[in-house]
Amino acid sequence: MTLRYDPKSASYLSFASAKHAFADGSDTPRAFLERCVEQIERREPQIRAFVRLDIDGARKQADASTTRWHRGQPLSAVDGLPVGIKDCFDVAGWPTEVNSALFRENIAEIDAAHVDALRAGGALMLGKTTTTELTMALPAPTWNPWSLEHTPGGSSSGSAAAVAARMLPLATGSQVRGSVIRPASICGIIGMKPTFGALNRHGGIDPSPSLNHLGFLGGSLTDVWEAAHHIGNTAGGDPGYPALLGARQLLPPRRPRRLVRQYTSGWSKTDEASQQAFAAFLRALEAEGVEILEAAQVPALREYEYATTRTPEFFFDLMTFELRWPLRLWAQLRPGSVSEAVAGYISKSEALSVDDYRRACARREQLRSLHRALKGQVDGFITLAHIGPGQLGQPEGGTPWYNDASSAIGAPTLSLPVLTVDELPLGVQLMGFEYEDAELVAMARWMIDRYAAQLE
Numbered sequence: 001m002t003l004r005y006d007p008k009s010a011s012y013l014s015f016a017s018a019k020h021a022f023a024d025g026s027d028t029p030r031a032f033l034e035r036c037v038e039q040i041e042r043r044e045p046q047i048r049a050f051v052r053l054d055i056d057g058a059r060k061q062a063d064a065s066t067t068r069w070h071r072g073q074p075l076s077a078v079d080g081l082p083v084g085i086k087d088c089f090d091v092a093g094w095p096t097e098v099n100s101a102l103f104r105e106n107i108a109e110i111d112a113a114h115v116d117a118l119r120a121g122g123a124l125m126l127g128k129t130t131t132t133e134l135t136m137a138l139p140a141p142t143w144n145p146w147s148l149e150h151t152p153g154g155s156s157s158g159s160a161a162a163v164a165a166r167m168l169p170l171a172t173g174s175q176v177r178g179s180v181i182r183p184a185s186i187c188g189i190i191g192m193k194p195t196f197g198a199l200n201r202h203g204g205i206d207p208s209p210s211l212n213h214l215g216f217l218g219g220s221l222t223d224v225w226e227a228a229h230h231i232g233n234t235a236g237g238d239p240g241y242p243a244l245l246g247a248r249q250l251l252p253p254r255r256p257r258r259l260v261r262q263y264t265s266g267w268s269k270t271d272e273a274s275q276q277a278f279a280a281f282l283r284a285l286e287a288e289g290v291e292i293l294e295a296a297q298v299p300a301l302r303e304y305e306y307a308t309t310r311t312p313e314f315f316f317d318l319m320t321f322e323l324r325w326p327l328r329l330w331a332q333l334r335p336g337s338v339s340e341a342v343a344g345y346i347s348k349s350e351a352l353s354v355d356d357y358r359r360a361c362a363r364r365e366q367l368r369s370l371h372r373a374l375k376g377q378v379d380g381f382i383t384l385a386h387i388g389p390g391q392l393g394q395p396e397g398g399t400p401w402y403n404d405a406s407s408a409i410g411a412p413t414l415s416l417p418v419l420t421v422d423e424l425p426l427g428v429q430l431m432g433f434e435y436e437d438a439e440l441v442a443m444a445r446w447m448i449d450r451y452a453a454q455l456e
Helices: 015-024 029-047 055-070 113-120 157-164 181-187 221-232 272-287 299-309 312-321 324-333 340-351 354-372 404-409 437-451
Strands: 050-053 082-086 124-129 170-175 190-193 213-218 258-261 291-293 380-384 413-421 424-431
Touching: 015 029, 015 055, 015 221, 029 050, 029 055, 029 082, 029 124, 050 157, 055 124, 082 157, 113 124, 113 221, 124 157, 157 170, 157 181, 157 213, 170 221, 181 190, 181 213, 181 413, 181 424, 190 221, 190 437, 213 221, 221 437, 272 291, 272 380, 272 413, 272 424, 299 354, 312 340, 312 354, 312 404, 324 340, 354 404, 404 424, 413 437, 424 437
Parallel strands: 082 124, 082 170, 258 291, 258 380
Antiparallel strands: 050 124, 170 213, 190 213, 190 413, 380 424, 413 424
């Protein structure tokens, strides 16, 4: 089954819109949840976005939320929000298996930090979403809701597919390389990777601690921002990092004045139709008064662009060295429990020296310094979120070439579903500066108003 994707007409569940009806009593969190359940019953057998559902538990939580809304006393902006949790994060009483035989029946005793924050705010824990093996290898059994023959993307594939299929308004994800931005692009929804460390991502299985980000996949920009804001102001950031900055309400839409057009290592691998679609989008932005800077125009940009194209040279060393502990020891405890791909990553990690890792860290810091030096000169950075629409088949989870640089830099990044190629979604990646997440969302809001009007 293939559905024709159009960013101007694609619409998803919006919890933010429903809350107005909760307040006047014309709708309730329980009724909103039941609409999600109906869609799950209809589409989940084909899409397979969940590894676990707790509909009865969510109904009890929804009834309690309905009572609070009836009394005019919701706990927070996320009270009554049905949410899916990527199965690398802990939910108390549920397994955290990460699609791996290493962690079969690994029952969590307590919630991950962001799950605890969402629960405290009245959000409904509806289920766990699928992921790739250990968030890095064998694909999940999940399909793209827009075409059941195409991949839904990388390791946050279940979260992206659940939202794109209108089974949920929001789900959490994680990103080491491109596992939020890429599935969001491929499934035609909004993906948000906040500033590194600005949201507490602890509580679960995290093989790449210096790279991993807690992220969100949603059908509306408001839902994504309000969930991020709530978590940041409840659970804080990672230990040692300040929490996400910004008010709960979205800032007004803001047209960016000057954006850097990035090529990274992805442009040369991008198909011609996707290149043409992106070029047309940049021309449309310029017609609206947005200055698009090419790296060749400014010496500082040339050095920065060159560094982004070389990010894959050191990124994989950062990621694999960090697998030494604890993934190597987990695999030794249960021989034969990891795929050949993961076993290869572990072997690579053992071959790296401490000096190799030190050099990779230095190159990452150099890239970050080049990025920070541009603050005040430009508003942000724009490129594609993926090399094209999602490929045919589940094993083809997409590529990280456009996402390595933004992940290594750690700056806030969004995937905006504003393009279509071959009647399938293709996202535009918008990156800002550290702890300017709210300002980046304001620019994204301006773009969505013009090119994907249903998704604010």
